[in-house]
Structures are given as structure tokens and as C-alpha cells.
Amino acid sequence: MADSAADVLGRILELLAFASRSDGIPLDEAAERLETDRQSLLRDLSLVLTREDYHPAGWVDDIRIEIGAESIRAFSSGKFVRPPALSRREALALSIALRAAACSRTGHERQELRDLASRLEAELATVPCPELQPQISVHDGDDLEDLRSLFEHAVSERRRCRVRYLSPDAPEPSERSLDPYRLAFGDGKWFVIGRCLKHDEIRVFRLDRVLDAEQTTESFEQPEEADFDSFVAGGRVFAARETVPVTVRYSPRVEVWVREKGPVREAEDGGVLVDFEVADPGWVVRHVLRFGAEAEVMEPAEVRELVVRSLRRQIN
Amino acid sequence: MNDSAPRIQKAQRWLDVIAYLVGRRIPATVDEIMEAVPAYAGRWGSENARDRDTVRRMFERDKDELREAGIPIQSEDYWVNHGATRLDGYSLRKKNFQLPYLRIVAEAQGGTTPESGDPAPRGARTIELHARESRTAFRALESVAELPGFPLRQEARSTWRKLSFDLAPPPDRPAVLYADRAGSEEVTTRTRVLTDALADRKLVSFTYHGIYRGTPTNRRVRPYGLLFQLGHWYLIGHDEAREELRVFRLDRMEDLVPNSSSPHTPDFEIPEDFTLDAFRDRRAWELGSSDDDQLVARVQFEFPRSLWAERRGYGRFVLHGDDGGSVREFEVRQVDPFLRWILSLRGEARIAGPPELVKRLDGLAREALAAYEPEAGEDG
Numbered sequence: 001m002a003d004s005a006a007d008v009l010g011r012i013l014e015l016l017a018f019a020s021r022s023d024g025i026p027l028d029e030a031a032e033r034l035e036t037d038r039q040s041l042l043r044d045l046s047l048v049l050t051r052e053d054y055h056p057a058g059w060v061d062d063i064r065i066e067i068g069a070e071s072i073r074a075f076s077s078g079k080f081v082r083p084p085a086l087s088r089r090e091a092l093a094l095s096i097a098l099r100a101a102a103c104s105r106t107g108h109e110r111q112e113l114r115d116l117a118s119r120l121e122a123e124l125a126t127v128p129c130p131e132l133q134p135q136i137s138v139h140d141g142d143d144l145e146d147l148r149s150l151f152e153h154a155v156s157e158r159r160r161c162r163v164r165y166l167s168p169d170a171p172e173p174s175e176r177s178l179d180p181y182r183l184a185f186g187d188g189k190w191f192v193i194g195r196c197l198k199h200d201e202i203r204v205f206r207l208d209r210v211l212d213a214e215q216t217t218e219s220f221e222q223p224e225e226a227d228f229d230s231f232v233a234g235g236r237v238f239a240a241r242e243t244v245p246v247t248v249r250y251s252p253r254v255e256v257w258v259r260e261k262g263p264v265r266e267a268e269d270g271g272v273l274v275d276f277e278v279a280d281p282g283w284v285v286r287h288v289l290r291f292g293a294e295a296e297v298m299e300p301a302e303v304r305e306l307v308v309r310s311l312r313r314q315i316n
Numbered sequence: 317m318n319d320s321a322p323r324i325q326k327a328q329r330w331l332d333v334i335a336y337l338v339g340r341r342i343p344a345t346v347d348e349i350m351e352a353v354p355a356y357a358g359r360w361g362s363e364n365a366r367d368r369d370t371v372r373r374m375f376e377r378d379k380d381e382l383r384e385a386g387i388p389i390q391s392e393d394y395w396v397n398h399g400a401t402r403l404d405g406y407s408l409r410k411k412n413f414q415l416p417y418l419r420i421v422a423e424a425q426g427g428t429t430p431e432s433g434d435p436a437p438r439g440a441r442t443i444e445l446h447a448r449e450s451r452t453a454f455r456a457l458e459s460v461a462e463l464p465g466f467p468l469r470q471e472a473r474s475t476w477r478k479l480s481f482d483l484a485p486p487p488d489r490p491a492v493l494y495a496d497r498a499g500s501e502e503v504t505t506r507t508r509v510l511t512d513a514l515a516d517r518k519l520v521s522f523t524y525h526g527i528y529r530g531t532p533t534n535r536r537v538r539p540y541g542l543l544f545q546l547g548h549w550y551l552i553g554h555d556e557a558r559e560e561l562r563v564f565r566l567d568r569m570e571d572l573v574p575n576s577s578s579p580h581t582p583d584f585e586i587p588e589d590f591t592l593d594a595f596r597d598r599r600a601w602e603l604g605s606s607d608d609d610q611l612v613a614r615v616q617f618e619f620p621r622s623l624w625a626e627r628r629g630y631g632r633f634v635l636h637g638d639d640g641g642s643v644r645e646f647e648v649r650q651v652d653p654f655l656r657w658i659l660s661l662r663g664e665a666r667i668a669g670p671p672e673l674v675k676r677l678d679g680l681a682r683e684a685l686a687a688y689e690p691e692a693g694e695d696g
Binding site for chain 2: 084
């Protein structure tokens with residue numbers, strides 16, 4: 001999508017502020033800061049510079065720019081030495097972000113963050129954004145902030161963790177040692193991807209199944225060749241190590257919104273068929289059961305049998 | 317207008333307006349702005365009334381769009397000639413236009429002590445923050461900017477950059493992998509439309525595919541709030557046809573259109589007693605409408621599923637069983653999603669009461685089983 005005039009103006013005003021510092025700003029640093037490339041940056045600058053072409057005699061241009069081989073400096077009589085204050089949308093983004101962070105805290109900390117949100121949205125914005133802040137709320141987790149912080153730190157510091165983990169279908173929780181490599185978020189749930197020392201392989205752990213966790217003093221080396229992106233696909237987080245192909249049929253009643261989620265094949269009865277590659281058959285059983293009678297595992301037979309067994313347990 | 321004149325792009329015209337207005341000691345009248353800004357001056361100086369009207373309206377649009385983009389151009393009346401003449405004009409105060417100075421101060425007992433940041437010029441607005449507040453703000457912005465479907469992702473990034481003008485961002489945090497669903501771009505577009513509709517209090521219309529409701533229905537809704545939880549975006553709003561609050565999942569909407577008539581006039585007001593907090597942390601079965609009967613379901617969780625239910629805080633704890641299992645109570649407004657959730661727990665959770673719910677779950681399981689074993693679906 002082409003940049004709007006507001007996007008271009010926003011970038012120019014930010015650029016002028018950075019370039020107004022006493023030493024100016026290196027071109028590459030400016031491009032990085034503005035999350036753009038050198039070419040786009042120079043195109044933006046040309047819009048400022050070519051204003052001279054149409055300004056009438058006598059117009060005192062308040063902006064002068066020096067472009068060196070590698071850096072830019074700007075002079076503007078103090079007008080453009082700082083970035084603009086936050087727009088309504090920017091203040092709103094900050095407010096929602098802080099209030100979302102507050103929701104994952106409790107008690108005094110929660111109130112402190114809400115107060116900070118109120119203070120910053122009032123002081124940093126150019127215009128008040130009345131009443132809107134509480135009308136958008138973000139809750140990107142499941143009250144597992146403590147675990148997320150612990151694993152975030154452990155990933156950064158490469159610290160081995162000890163966890164008590166409840167695997168699906170396991171008769172009881174098990175103690176594991178885990179080298180956490182990445183945090184991941186998908187389908188409304190948080191996961192940690194890391195090496196399970198017990199099985200000596202990279203596995204995916206759902207945070208809501210971690211009953212206890214602590215960091216140890218041991219550190220670990222992260223494998224350089226690991227492709228963590230392969231753990232997220234189709235809106236899910238899973239270990240794509242050994243997968244089972246599973247085909248599910250959805251009835252015409254629910255096909256319309258199954259269709260929106262990814263590729264489907266047409267079924268004869270007006271429903272749709274979806275082919276999954278599944279690392280944990282338990283996942284697809286839970287998924288299908290959520291649809292009641294509107295979804296059915298077509299193959300393989302072993303997974304059909306798992307569904308049947310689960311359903312029989314619910315029949316009196 | 318002279319054809320040989322270079323085409324002045326909109327961003328250039330806006331920059332000229334800002335450069336002209338910012339830092340002026342007194343506001344500028346419309347006439348002064350028209351004469352000073354080159355993109356207006358040519359046509360403003362012509363004898364043609366239509367040209368003058370066109371360019372005057374262009375300034376009005378520019379002013380509105382600049383304000384929307386965060387440039388606080390203010391309308392002011394002011395006196396000149398030693399108070400003899402009153403004029404209407406526009407101003408752009410530097411202290412409003414520029415980001416205030418941000419400075420980190422150390423937390424100290426009995427007050428704060430400066431820790432870092434250049435001293436602001438005299439008279440400049442300064443905001444003092446503790447280091448942990450600054451860190452929290454950066455982290456919070458990073459989190460929402462990464463969130464799938466977040467409508468203000470771009471604005472969260474630009475705010476992060478603006479804060480970093482004075483404050484040092486915390487070290488890069490470990491990368492989080494986000495599993496975007498198919499269709500998340502469409503959801504982002506819908507969240508942006510709804511954010512604007514919320515801000516402007518405009519009605520929206522859309523087609524809604526409610527699961528298990530059969531055919532799609534057309535809805536006309538007053539948006540009261542947007543909520544992201546459990547990986548989905550929800551709109552909470554007043555459904556005009558049903559005359560009550562309803563909850564809609566954004567990925568089940570189609571053809572979302574805001575009311576475009578009277579763009580500067582709100583279509584409704586959000587009731588004072590509405591609070592989005594009432595909808596947070598609710599599961600699908602708790603999001604019923606006001607006329608749905610509420611019932612209390614007792615669920616028996618087997619060990620170790622009971623540990624998981626406790627960890628997640630599902631329902632209300634009632635009692636422990638001898639085998640490590642537990643019984644928990646749930647308030648249920650929508651029975652179908654609740655039963656399907658229990659069904660998905662693969663028999664590790666069973667409904668213990670009330671009896672009508674036990675019967676319905678049994679019926680649902682039999683219905684589903686019928687697809688696999690046709691004879692099993694029959695009662696008895």
C-alpha cells in the first residue's frame with residue numbers, strides 16, 4: 001500500500017528532529033530508526049529540499065538541510081528540533097499497551113501502571129483522547145505473566161530451567177529440565193520452545209501446563225542451526241518433528257468459517273475437508289470434539305479411534 | 317494557475333503550513349495563511365471566486381487532516397491594534413506541537429533526583445519518569461505492536477520511536493514467535509475500521525456468521541468496545557435489531573461498513589454504566605445476552621486434569637476428591653459452547669450436575685459418535 005501524506009509527513013518530521021542534533025545523524029542510522037531504507041529516506045528528504053523550487057522570492061524557508069556522504073544535518077530555527085507530540089492514535093496505542101500490561105499485574109503494580117497510562121496519555125498527546133482508552137482492551141495471555149517473565153529472562157540469559165509439566169494424556173505431572181530457546185504465542189496460548197533434556201530433543205511446552213518452574217544456575221548453548229519459524233504455522237505452535245496426516249470433515253453448518261482459516265477441499269455434502277499435519281494427535285481430537293457433531297476425523301483410523309474412545313467416556 | 321508551476325505534493329503543502337504557523341508569536345488569519353503558503357497563494361490571488369473558494373476549502377481539509385495526524389493547529393480569536401480589533405486566526409504553539417522533554421529520574425526517598433537526559437530549555441515541558449516506568453512503556457509498546465491483528469500496530473511503533481528520542485530503550489528482548497492465523501490481515505483491517513467507529517461513535521453494519529446459527533445474519537451495531545483475548549478480537553456493542561448488548565468475533569464478520577453519513581456527528585453515546593472490564597476474562601459460555609438463563613454447572617475433573625483446571629483458574633473450586641481430582645462450579649449463560657468445551661476435554665472432565673446438563677452432554681456425545689459408529693448414537 002502506498003504511503004499516505006500523513007505517513008510521509010510523520011517520517012519527515014521525525015527525521016528532521018534526529019537530524020537537528022548537533023552532529024546530525026548518519027544516513028543508515030536514520031533509516032534504521034525510522035524503520036525504512038536509505039532510498040525512501042532520500043526520497044522523503046527530496047520533498048523538503050525541492051520546496052525551494054516553488055517558494056517565492058522572499059520566502060524565508062525555516063528548514064535547511066545538509067546531506068553529507070554519510071550523514072544528514074538539519075537546521076530549522078528550533079521549530080523541528082523535536083519529534084511531534086503523540087497523535088490521537090499514537091496516544092491510544094500507548095494507553096492500550098500500558099493498560100494491557102497492567103492487566104497482567106496485580107494489586108499495587110496494576111494501579112501504578114494504570115496511573116502511568118493516564119499520566120502519559122494526558123501529557124504526551126497533542127489532543128485529548130477522551131473515553132476511548134477503556135473501550136479497547138488487550139489481554140494477550142492467560143494470567144501467566146510470572147511464567148512468561150521467568151522464561152523471557154531464561155531465554156535471554158540462556159539459563160536452564162526446571163519445570164513440573166503436565167503433558168496431555170499423562171497420568172501425572174513430570175519433572176523436566178528444559179533449555180528454553182524461544183517464547184511463542186498462537187491460538188490464544190503461550191508456549192516455550194526448548195530442549196527437553198529428558199528426551200534430548202526440541203519440544204514445545206504450553207505455558208498453561210507448566211505447573212511450576214524455576215531457573216537454575218546452569219547455562220546452555222543454543223543450537224545455531226535450529227529453525228524456530230518451522231514451529232509456527234497455520235495459527236498454531238507445534239513441533240513439526242514427526243507429524244501425522246489427518247483429514248477432518250466439517251459440516252455445511254460450520255464450513256463458512258473453517259474456510260476462512262486456511263485451504264480447504266470441497267466435500268460432497270456441501271461441507272469442507274481440511275488436511276492437517278499433526279504432531280500431537282490429542283490436539284486434533286480436542287479440536288474436532290469442540291465442534292460436536294459438526295466435525296469428523298475421516299482418517300487415519302487410529303485418530304478416529306481416539307475420538308471414539310473420548311466420546312464413549314462421556315456417554316452414561 | 318500557471319501550468320509550468322511545479323506540482324506541490326500534499327506532504328510539502330502541509331510542511332509549508334506547519335513551518336509557517338509553528339513558533340509565530342501571534343496567530344495567523346486565514347488571509348495571511350492563504351497568501352503565505354505557495355500551494356494556496358496562486359489561486360487565492362486570482363480574481364476568480366470559484367478558485368478562491370476551492371483553495372479555501374483545501375485549507376479547511378488540510379487543517380482537519382493535520383489535526384487528525386496529531387498536528388495541534390488551534391483556532392483562536394485575538395486582539396490587535398492595542399485591543400481595538402478582534403481577529404479570528406490559527407496558531408500552532410511549539411510547546412503543543414513538539415514532544416515534551418522526557419527525563420529519567422532516580423527513585424529516591426523523599427523525592428526524585430535527576431539521573432539522565434539533557435536539561436530541557438527554559439519553559440519547555442518536561443516529563444519525568446522512573447527507569448522502570450520507561451522500560452515498562454517500551455516493553456508494553458513492543459508487545460502490542462507484535463500482537464496479531466492489533467489495529468494500532470504502526471502507531472505503537474512510531475510512539476516507541478518518539479520515546480526513544482530522549483529515552484534509551486531497554487536491550488532487545490528475546491524474539492517471540494507469533495503464529496498468525498490465516499485471515500489475520502482482514503481482522504487487522506476490521507479492527508482499524510472499528511477503532512475509528514468507536515472513536516467517532518459511528519454505527520457499523522456487517523454480515524455475521526454465528527457458529528451454529530445456520531444462515532448468516534445482517535447486523536447493525538453501536539460499537540461500545542473492542543477486546544482481544546484468547547487469541548481472538550471481539551466487538552462488544554448494542555445490536556439495534558435485538559436491542560441489547562451482544563458480543564461478536566471479528567473473524568466471523570464480513571462486509572463491515574461504518575455509517576458514512578454525517579461524519580462529524582456521533583450516532584450514539586456509550587452508556588455511562590458500560591464497562592469493558594465486565595467482558596474481560598470471560599469464556600465463550602459466559603458471554604451470553606441479558607435474557608439468557610444462567611445456570612451453575614458442577615464439573616468433576618480427574619487427576620491430573622484437576623491440576624490444570626486449578627492452574628488456569630477455571631470455575632470455582634468446590635472440593636477435592638480422594639484420587640486428587642476436584643469438583644469445580646461454572647456459571648453458564650450459553651450451554652452449547654460450554655458442552656463442546658467439556659467434550660473436548662476427552663472425558664477427563666465430566667458434568668456432575670445439574671441433571672439436565674448431564675443429559676444434554678450425553679446427547680451431544682451420542683450425536684457426535686453416530687458419525688463414527690452409526691448404531692452407537694441410538695439411545696439404549
